[in-house]
Amino acid sequence: MNNQFLNKRFAQLAGIAGLAPFLLLMLACWIVQVDWLGYFIRGQLAYGIAILSFLGGMHMSAAILTTGLTEEQTRKAFVWSVLPPVLAWSATLMGGFGFAVLMAGFIVAYQVDKRLLGWYRMPDWFLRLRFRLTCAVVAALALSVIAANVRG
Secondary structure, three states: OOHHHHHHHHHHHHHHHHHHHHHHHHHHHHHOOHHHHHHHHHHHHHHHHHHHHHHHHHHHHHHHHOOOOOHHHHHHHHHHHHHHHHHHHHHHHOHHHHHHHHHHHHHHHHHHHHHHOOOOOOOHHHHHHHHHHHHHHHHHHHHHHHHHHHHO
């Protein structure tokens, strides 16, 4: 079997699996008893922090494994790799604006990926997958915030 096909298939499945908690938590924000809403909102924030941090770590791994990067590219990749976790952590300090920080973080991470993924010679399908996942995550976060404001 073609490794490229397997990598694409596994990456898509992993992306869907990683998206599932965002969608389930967002759905829960709309249907659970209002008394429980805070738990699901905090869960959504915590999961968003974890995944945004993961997106930074992806760059550290890619920079380590990719041969042929210039010293400047390597330095930029390593610097970028620590910024999403710091941005994600800062969402915990922002009170009601934590979700806005996370949504902005996911959008910025995608924009940086558009530039850096080529350095790692990632296949084109991976950036398309990242775009779809980013759109779904930002929508789930936004709908969770709306649920909290409408129902809470």
